[in-house]
Amino acid sequence: MARAATTADVFNAVAEPRRRQIVDLLAAGEISVNELVQLLGLAQPQVSKHLRVLREVGVVDVRDEGRQRLYRLNGQALKPIHDWVKAYEHTWNQRFDLIDDVLAELKAQEEDDANFNGEGDHTG
Amino acid sequence: MARAATTADVFNAVAEPRRRQIVDLLAAGEISVNELVQLLGLAQPQVSKHLRVLREVGVVDVRDEGRQRLYRLNGQALKPIHDWVKAYEHTWNQRFDLIDDVLAELKAQEEDDANFNGEGDHTG
DNA sequence: TTGACGCATTCCCATATCGGCATATGATTG
DNA sequence: CAATCATATGCCGATATGGGAATGCGTCAA
CATH class of the missing domain: 1.20.5 (Single alpha-helices involved in coiled-coils or other helix-helix interfaces)
Known part of the structure; x- marks a missing residue:
């Protein structure tokens, strides 16, 4: 068996530094993919992939706005992590x-x- | 480039459920490898491997006691995780x-x- | 010394990753 | 309709994983 999928749970999803960075950026509010691309300095496909992982574990939500997709943070999904380390x-x-x-x-x-x-x- | 090494940081090390389980067990105090093997129901080599990862990121410390190796938790290494989710x-x-x-x-x-x-x- | 015990390391393999690149999909504009 | 913008997906290659099995190695007992 290989390493668990990044989408297996929040712990795996957030183990990637870029994805934590995305979460941090989204803390300010809704951001479009292109804006994230600018802010992160990554290629657009990679950003979309990271966002997909975060979506699959419920850390972010999406909203369609014309031809843009606005991502927003859903901090509640991070609760399991907090619950664990809090101990x-x-x-x-x-x-x-x-x-x-x-x-x-x-x-x-x-x-x-x-x-x-x-x-x-x-x-x- | 592949996924970051499990030993890259605490986030990656602790993304593995077994390793979180080990941390939880060590919260009670020092435990030998064999005891962990019993408690986890895993094969001994896998337990040693998980412990190695946790050691490399500083989450656990070891102490030699005869032919046993007693592992103990170093909770401070988990602080970066807490600092991040706390926000x-x-x-x-x-x-x-x-x-x-x-x-x-x-x-x-x-x-x-x-x-x-x-x-x-x-x-x- | 020989053997048993406790633990770590090594090799093998199927799998999933992340980034780069090309391309597909969907919405808007001309 | 065609062209363009915004985003998602697919394929590739290099890499590291986690479990299984075998083995290495230090320590203790007989």
């Missing part, structure tokens, strides 16, 4: 450590409250 | 719509201020 965000994001601290402090306060309703510890 | 989180997360509203409101206020400050030209 590993804590490994580089210090904020999660702070959340841990806050939670620990809250828990300690609860225990204090349970024992004695007195002065609150506010040290860091 | 599109607002398309499915309602919370960001609220932020959008606030930003739009702020922008409207700024424009009001600009007009008030004496921008003579009035387009529209």
Whole structure:
């Protein structure tokens, strides 16, 4: 068996840098193929091919406008990627450590409250 | 030119479902190759190959323990993926719509201020 | 030392890629 | 209708893939 098709899922579709670039460009709004060709500096057929891949996985939608085709981003299709990496965000994001601290402090306060309703510890 | 190597970057490395599965399994802690073979139900050589790819892009680290090799996750290597998709989180997360509203409101206020400050030209 | 174990590497093969190029399709204009 | 513009598709070649099977190699046990 060979490598999975680029259209197999969003992960494969977006593994290609050019396609991520297209997504980034479409973030600004609807763009025609020709405009993308200009912006990317690629040949028109390659752009159309990349767009086809993105279409097949639902990352972009098309709309016919005369003889142009306006592509637009459908960010929702990227959600599976975000859902997956989000689980590993804590490994580089210090904020999660702070959340841990806050939670620990809250828990300690609860225990204090349970024992004695007195002065609150506010040290860091 | 063919498709970019799986070791070209994290995006390509993680496009393979098996490798994401390995990452998910390693989230629990260090695991030996044999354990991964059991958990994945794959042949040992394929697992070693997948691990090699993940190693080359820095997603996993290895440690020798006798005749075993213990793999561990290095979540930081996944950050580029998160950084990229994060920009599109607002398309499915309602919370960001609220932020959008606030930003739009702020922008409207700024424009009001600009007009008030004496921008003579009035387009529209 | 011999053998068994744990893992990595190598070879083979069917497959799908991406880019270049030519061409087909569809809409607009003359 | 013919010509042109905007886009999509088809074919080509070079390349790397992922799984299967065999093998290499270091480590531990007898």
